[in-house]
Amino acid sequence: MKILVGIKRVVDYNVRVRVLPDGSGVDTDGVKMSVNPFDEIALEEALRLREAGKAEEVIVVSAGGDECQQQLRTGLAMGADRAIQVKTDQQLQPLTVANAFLKLVEREGAELVILGKQAIDDDNSQTAPMLAALWGRPQATFASKVVLEDGKASVTREVDAGLETIEVDLPAVISVDLRLNEPRFVKLPDIMKAKRKPLDVVSLDELGVAAAGNLEVSHFEAPKPREKGIMVEDAAQLVAELKNRGLL
Amino acid sequence: MSKVLVIAEHDGNSLNLSTAKTVSCAAAIGGEVHVMVIGHEVDTVAAQAAALDGVSKVLATSGAHLENPMAANWADEVVALAGDYSHVLAPSTTFGRDLLPRVAALMGVNQVSDIMEVMGPSSFKRPVYAGNAIIDVAAPDGSKVVGTVRTASWKAAGGGGSAEIEGIDASGQGHDHTRFVGMEVEGGERPDLQSAARVVSGGRALASEEQFQLIYDFADRIGAGVGGTRAAVDAGYCPNDMQVGQTGKIIAPDLYMAFGISGAIQHLTGIKDAGTIVAVNKDPEAPIFEVADIGLVGDLFKAIPEMEKLLD
Ligand SMILES: Cc1cc2nc3c(=O)[nH]c(=O)nc-3n(C[C@H](O)[C@H](O)[C@H](O)COP(=O)(O)OP(=O)(O)OC[C@H]3O[C@@H](n4cnc5c(N)ncnc54)[C@H](O)[C@@H]3O)c2cc1C
Ligand SMILES: Nc1ncnc2c1ncn2[C@@H]1O[C@H](COP(=O)(O)O)[C@@H](O)[C@H]1O
Numbered sequence: 001m002k003i004l005v006g007i008k009r010v011v012d013y014n015v016r017v018r019v020l021p022d023g024s025g026v027d028t029d030g031v032k033m034s035v036n037p038f039d040e041i042a043l044e045e046a047l048r049l050r051e052a053g054k055a056e057e058v059i060v061v062s063a064g065g066d067e068c069q070q071q072l073r074t075g076l077a078m079g080a081d082r083a084i085q086v087k088t089d090q091q092l093q094p095l096t097v098a099n100a101f102l103k104l105v106e107r108e109g110a111e112l113v114i115l116g117k118q119a120i121d122d123d124n125s126q127t128a129p130m131l132a133a134l135w136g137r138p139q140a141t142f143a144s145k146v147v148l149e150d151g152k153a154s155v156t157r158e159v160d161a162g163l164e165t166i167e168v169d170l171p172a173v174i175s176v177d178l179r180l181n182e183p184r185f186v187k188l189p190d191i192m193k194a195k196r197k198p199l200d201v202v203s204l205d206e207l208g209v210a211a212a213g214n215l216e217v218s219h220f221e222a223p224k225p226r227e228k229g230i231m232v233e234d235a236a237q238l239v240a241e242l243k244n245r246g247l248l
Numbered sequence: 249m250s251k252v253l254v255i256a257e258h259d260g261n262s263l264n265l266s267t268a269k270t271v272s273c274a275a276a277i278g279g280e281v282h283v284m285v286i287g288h289e290v291d292t293v294a295a296q297a298a299a300l301d302g303v304s305k306v307l308a309t310s311g312a313h314l315e316n317p318m319a320a321n322w323a324d325e326v327v328a329l330a331g332d333y334s335h336v337l338a339p340s341t342t343f344g345r346d347l348l349p350r351v352a353a354l355m356g357v358n359q360v361s362d363i364m365e366v367m368g369p370s371s372f373k374r375p376v377y378a379g380n381a382i383i384d385v386a387a388p389d390g391s392k393v394v395g396t397v398r399t400a401s402w403k404a405a406g407g408g409g410s411a412e413i414e415g416i417d418a419s420g421q422g423h424d425h426t427r428f429v430g431m432e433v434e435g436g437e438r439p440d441l442q443s444a445a446r447v448v449s450g451g452r453a454l455a456s457e458e459q460f461q462l463i464y465d466f467a468d469r470i471g472a473g474v475g476g477t478r479a480a481v482d483a484g485y486c487p488n489d490m491q492v493g494q495t496g497k498i499i500a501p502d503l504y505m506a507f508g509i510s511g512a513i514q515h516l517t518g519i520k521d522a523g524t525i526v527a528v529n530k531d532p533e534a535p536i537f538e539v540a541d542i543g544l545v546g547d548l549f550k551a552i553p554e555m556e557k558l559l560d
Contacts, residue, residue, distance in 0.1 A: 016513065017380040026381050094349065095358045118495070122376050124361050125345045129319060130353035138320055138426040141346045144488065154429065159342040160442065160497065161259070162489050165429040166318070172425075178478065178495060179488060213357045213391060219384040223375070223520065229541040235554035238526070238544050247446075247503045247524055248470060248559070 038116025250279030313422030444473030453508020511536025
């Protein structure tokens with residue numbers, strides 16, 4: 001079985017993102033870029049499935065400009081067998097990304113796609129269910145546990161009310177939550193090895209995918225700051241202040 | 249004129265508060281607002297939806313295969329009705345985030361996630377980068393709008409309505425490729441985190457599951473819901489459904505009390521809409537103090553028992 005894993009290049013989660021003064025976007029100049037944290041978890045899960053003998057090949061996929069090859073190399077260093085860049089200079093929205101994944105799924109004959117539950121830049125949280133819909137296959141989103149057996153996956157999902165377990169037949173799309181696993185660290189020799197692993201480039205056009213129905217994003221602004229608060233000296237003052245404001 | 253279809257979130261017995269909030273967003277878009285209740289034997293929930301202010305019709309789709317909200321089955325039912333509507337909305341809870349992108353893809357449109365403000369029938373404000381930026385986003389002219397609603401940004405619609413309820417036949421039998429196995433619910437008697445007026449939260453500083461009991465006890469003392477940081481959840485001090493933040497729950501209680509929480513951006517994005525934020529942290533430099541309305545630099549293990557005494 002082949003597993004496709006989505007790898008999105010995003011502003012590192014430690015960066016304090018700032019909106020540009022002209023409202024045209026956020027400042028990414030000289031800002032650290034990383035693999036979307038959920039995608040590291042997705043890849044870790046795929047690698048564990050391969051190591052457990054439940055998959056033969058793990059392919060990392062990123063859609064974007066050539067910069068995203070950096071993140072694909074990180075994925076290869078973590079242990080993916082090969083990488084595919086879906087090359088485009090357009091700003092991608094989830095429906096287009098999902099369409100591109102569908103083409104690759106068909107080309108590769110993949111039976112499982114593991115994505116992050118959300119990309120921490122656009123916070124869209126859409127791509128996995130969209131791919132499942134286009135593919136006409138089951139989805140198991142927000143996974144915190146995955147057990148693969150006999151052509152099906154039993155997935156525990158982190159939902160608002162607690163933990164839900166569902167069973168889906170493969171092929172399927174899984175999106176991962178934070179507690180699924182702890183991604184491995186990349187070691188220096190792995191980085192060297194990753195340089196020799198195959199990284200194929202295919203353009204969005206070549207895949208036959210056209211970006212359609214894009215939402216228009218026109219203006220960025222910083223969130224309204226909260227009003228400055230007060231400091232109290234001790235628990236007694238705190239309780240008094242809360243009572244004063246009618247909150248306790 | 250707009251015609252908005254709101255997909256109800258419920259557990260089979262009662263309507264989730266997120267639905268009433270989504271109805272408020274629908275009302276801000278204007279036009280007619282209908283609520284679709286999908287499930288198995290949904291009369292009780294449909295009646296609750298019919299009572300929401302501003303709703304003119306409730307569409308109740310029932311079927312044994314629809315008992316649990318399996319996105320693959322529910323999405324087909326939504327799409328079967330969506331043709332008559334200009335907008336399809338659901339709350340941006342795990343329910344809506346599982347279901348609605350599937351609906352959007354089947355309808356061939358991108359989804360507007362986390363609507364926090366309505367600027368016009370097809371233009372909205374929504375947060376990105378963990379709430380560090382707010383963007384204006386518009387659906388293409390003439391395109392249907394499929395969107396999830398950031399519930400913390402909206403007040404719940406009132407309960408004075410009396411909409412007509414129409415039963416709808418399920419469009420299909422559902423897919424057998426997806427099967428519901430079970431649901432493990434934590435929590436119990438405490439107010440629900442997402443709708444509680446008061447929330448008490450603990451962070452890594454609580455240091456163990458045993459000591460996290462301090463947070464539960466204090467919350468119970470003031471009738472509050474309980475939350476936690478990712479660090480607290482990962483370490484097993486509290487269950488995952490209590491995580492507040494970018495990847496947990498986004499909440500807007502009147503009072504939010506953060507004990508031993510540093511105030512990472514991913515956490516803050518979940519509490520920005522709280523009425524009053526209280527922070528107790530022993531580090532005066534902790535970023536949580538930048539957003540706190542009332543801050544106390546001190547040891548939570550001392551502060552909480554002292555507060556409890558003062559409340560006796
Ligand atoms: C992709 C991604 C998503 C994330 N999503 C979320 C999310 O949804 N929600 C979330 O919360 N986090 C999230 N995080 C994690 C986040 O970055 C922080 O690591 C986390 O919020 C820190 O939790 P904390 O404040 O409990 O712990 P810490 O940052 O370790 O802070 C503990 C605080 O307790 C104080 N303290 C220690 N002892 C005491 C004492 N006795 N009395 C008083 N104060 C004391 C310390 O001064 C410190 O400020 C995410 C991270 C990533 C990468
Ligand atoms: N450009 C991209 N390239 C590769 N994977 C992506 C891309 N965009 C989204 N994904 C995948 O889809 C997940 C969810 O993204 P989103 O729906 O944008 O929140 C991410 O965690 C990735 O796994």
